[in-house]
Amino acid sequence: MLLLALGHACVDVYQGAVAALVPFFVAERAYTYAAASGIVLAASLLSSVVQPLFGALTDKWAMPWLLPVSTLVGGTGVALAGVGGDYALTLLAVAVSGIGVAAYHPEAARVARRASRGSHTAMSWFSLGGNLGFATAPLLTAAVVATGGLGASPLLVVPALAGAALCVAALRGIRVADAAAPKNAAPAQPPPADDWPSFLRLSGAIVCRSIVFTGLSTFVSLYARQRTGGGEVAGTAALFVLYLGGAVGTVAGGRLAARHGRLPVVRWSYALTVLAVAGVVLVPGPALFLFVVLASAGLYVPFSLHITLGQDYLPRRIGTASGVTLGLTVSIGGLASPLVGALADTTSLGLALTPLIALPAVGWLLLRTLREPGGTDPG
Incomplete structure (x- = not known):
């Protein structure tokens, strides 16, 4: 699990790096807000379409080789994003990175569930790895690009090289453990039926969470500069706090769920996020950073719980559930x-971020009537 978590961190550097590059595209290439956010769209669009496809494929065939290969593809795309100044080529590079990230996650989640033996806490550590990758992305990107400009982006391939090596080592360890396992275990019982209505409501709530998180991660750096007057340092700090708070929140989510149940913890997290995002958008000055921390906790505490809930609602389609x-x-x-x-280009960035306040409330409504897989709700 440690190797898988570290490999996950190396992959998710590239999800965080795309948003971290946005202020540099605005400053160095004079992109508008809409053009800069189009970079994030390019990284997300193909990933959105193909990730469930990879999940469905891993339901039929185990493809552990995808872990190191997709890690390298994800890193290469971001590494090439700063090379040259052509907008179309930049979009293509981050789209390739998005495909690599998409290919990684369903198979990695399947392998992690197998290695964790179904433990929510162990899965939270796997998720923590990804969140640490997000958290280090702004610092790594700023260190490379602020020093050498966008032309230095090929140096960002280094985490991918490390991640691919970690994935290979993790898969080798799992094969060794499987070979050493006793062969006389009782045959596994067939999994229960899939609960698609509950899974779809859970997915709708995650979409709400995703829009809020992506909106904040794309623009909180620029917004913090405006609201605090702290310049580039304030922007990088806000994005780092957003991601780092998620690392703490993910581990806390696993522990809280073990004590109070998954669904109560997820619901309270969405309720907290409503208040926290309102503070980020509306409160001026340095207090903004406090609300970024709270928003990060609210967005990340349920992160690993989403994964295990989805897998338990679709026990016969683990790869598909993970891909979604x-x-x-x-x-x-x-x-x-x-x-x-x-909207920010035509009005203001603060006004454009205001609708994000309502989305966690919509997610909470979708979660309100869900029950634990198996028919009970411990909350």
Whole structure:
């Protein structure tokens, strides 16, 4: 699980790096808000479409080789995004990165569930790896691009090289463990029937969470500069806080769920997010950072719980459930990002971010009547 978590961190650097590059595209290439958010859209669009496809494929065939290969593809795309100044080529590069990220997550979630033996806490550590990748992306990107400009982006391929090596080592360890396992275990019982209505409501809530998270991760850096007057340092700090708070929230989510149940924890997280996003958008000055921390916690505490709930609602389609909860519903937030950017271009960034306050409330309504897989709700 440690190797899988570290490999997950190396992959999700590239989800965070795309948003972290936005301020540099605006400053160095004079992109509008809409054009800059189109970069995020390019990374998300193909990922949204193909990730459930990869999930369905992994339901039929185990494809562990996807882990190192997709890690390299994801890193190569971001590494090439800063090369040259052509907008179309930049879109293509981040789209290739999005495909790599899409190919990684369903198979990685399937392998992690197998290695964790169904433990919610263990899955939260796997998710923590991805969140740490998000958290380090702004610092890594700023260190590379602020020093050498966008032309230095090929250096961003380094985490992909490390991640591919970690994935290979993790898969080798799992094969060794399987070979050493006793062969006389009782045959596994067939999984229960899939609960598609509950899964679809869960997915709708995750879409709401995704739009909020993607909107904040795309624009909070620029917004923090405006609201605090702290310049580039304030912007990078706000994005780092958004991602780092998620690392803490993910682990807390697994522990809280073990004590209080998954669904109560998820519902309270969505309720907290409503208040936290309102603070980010409406409160001026340094207090903005406090609300970024709260928003990060509200958005990330349910993250690993979404994965295990989705897998338990579709026990016969683990890959599909992982592809949707880790992929389609998460990536679809990038589809809304250009709308936020276009509204910001015509009005103001603060006004464009205001609709994000209502979306966690919609997610809470979708979650309100869900029951734990198996028919009970411990909350």
